Amino acid sequence: MEVLSSAQMMEADRYTIEEIGIPSIVLMENAAKGIFEEFLKCEVKKDKIAVVVGKGNNGGDGLAVARHLINNGFSVDVILIYPPEDFKGDAKINYDILKKYPVKFIQYDENVEFDSYDVIFDAIFGTGLGKAVKGVAEQVIEKINFSRGFKIAVDIPSGLSGSSYEIFGKCVKADLTVTLARPKIVHVFYPAKKMCGEVVVKDISIPDSAVSKVNPELFMLNYENLPLIYKREPDSHKGNFGHNVVIGGSKGKMGAPVMAAYASLMAGAGLTTCAIFEDYYYYLSRYPEVMAYIVQGKDFYTLNEVNAIVDFVQDKDVLTIGCGMGRNHQIKEFLAELIDKTDHFTVIDADGLFHLDEILLEKLRYRAVLTPHIGEFARLLGVSKDEVLKDRINLAKEFAIKYGVVLVLKSADTIIATPDGLLFVVSNGVPALAKGGSGDCLAGVIGGLIAQKYSLVDAAKIGCFVMNVTASLLMEEKNEKCIKTTEVIENLYRGFNKIEAYQ
Incomplete structure (x- = not known):
């Protein structure tokens, strides 16, 4: 399986959307469905769930996940790190849809705590982050890490970069990371890998042809792509x-x-x-x-x-x-x-x-x-x-x-x-x-x-x-x-x- 950098993943996204014609909102919906599927497999208490969202596409993924959770009867709070006016594009579409649902939106301030939640979805930042997190997001990440809830990162633990295995500031320490289309460098190399917990890769309809267009050079070995081990013929000798x-x-x-x-x-x-x-x-x-x-x-x-x-x-x-x-x-x-x-x-x-x-x-x-x-x-x-x-x-x-x-x-x-x-x-x-x-x-x-x-x-x-x-x-x-x-x-x-x- 190919391991991509943030830039390569963005180009594969772009090619899928602009050249092949799969709308970006479809990719976001597929991502949300895949993340929800993995959530259902988790054998943890699920009485109260928080979805913590940023303002970009990673936050949009989180908003779509929250909708799937509500549709399936789960109790969900959506915690907004930034004002809702900051949502744009597909994230705004999902926010506007979710506003019509019976969901509790909480605008984060220093009084918000996370200890009451059984599961916390981290959808603050995506793979494109390239610098240490500061300000309100840093506070939120610290509180998430100190909470008792099971932590699921959407694509990547917030605070890490998809193109680096270094930890250069505060980041979410996830129990499970559901990454999209392909693993990124952060998911397979230490020390950043330690912050990802279990990593699951979900297909979101980005075709193999789109990935091949970015000329991947790094591959993760697994059972599926390991070279074939020869079977010995019955008449073979030393x-x-x-x-x-x-x-x-x-x-x-x-x-x-x-x-x-x-x-x-x-x-x-x-x-x-x-x-x-x-x-x-x-x-x-x-x-x-x-x-x-x-x-x-x-x-x-x-x-x-x-x-x-x-x-x-x-x-x-x-x-x-x-x-x-x-x-x-x-x-x-x-x-x-x-x-x-x-x-x-x-x-x-x-x-x-x-x-x-x-x-x-x-x-x-x-x-x-x-x-x-x-x-x-x-x-x-x-x-x-x-x-x-x-x-x-x-x-x-x-x-x-x-x-x-x-x-x-x-x-x-x-x-x-x-x-x-x-x-x-x-x-x-x-x-x-x-x-x-x-x-x-x-x-x-x-x-x-x-x-x-x-x-x-x-x-x-x-x-x-x-x-x-x-x-x-x-x-x-x-x-x-x-x-x-x-x-x-x-x-x-x-x-x-x-x-x-x-x-």
């Missing part, structure tokens, strides 16, 4: 599903490549080999299905090991490099030589990312998936973490295009950026993955999928999504703090089962 070689580890971090190798195995790679130093071979004893390539060094990789490893991987399919590898200059020399002497599809994570520079990135063009978290990406760019957080969508896109790589920028709202300028967001992040080893697991899963001949982009999409689904399933059974990364790996089959059930 050679059909590729060979992934995991190269990483150093003193104190030898568990990282072992977890990555185990994840590759559980993701379905036909063969997985873990390069491991002889003194640490016992780390693999738990996973006899993972083969070992014994590295002759002691604690970290040096140029002495390069040629033997290059010879070993010559007929393999994928390299997953960097998990727990370490950061001294000799390791960088090893990595540079390894990248120079191989042409495999490659996944690079963790310490492997630490050693990348412009020359190595150029050598990885069109054959690599990079999986940095925010801090690692900041180092790759030579900027601060705060700079990445403020502009991570654009920075991820520019990086992937510049270097011709698939970038997986890991976060609670992971971004997958492709060399052709498209971006996909995995917005179902789960806190159970906020611990050491999750990145190693993801790198191994992606490497294992590439070994099975998934494209780099599809492997990244499936890998990110299946990990989140698996962790979510485990959270239904265990406290999120107590879920180990190895448990996520062991239960990957459950994530794959759930995805395949949708397909």
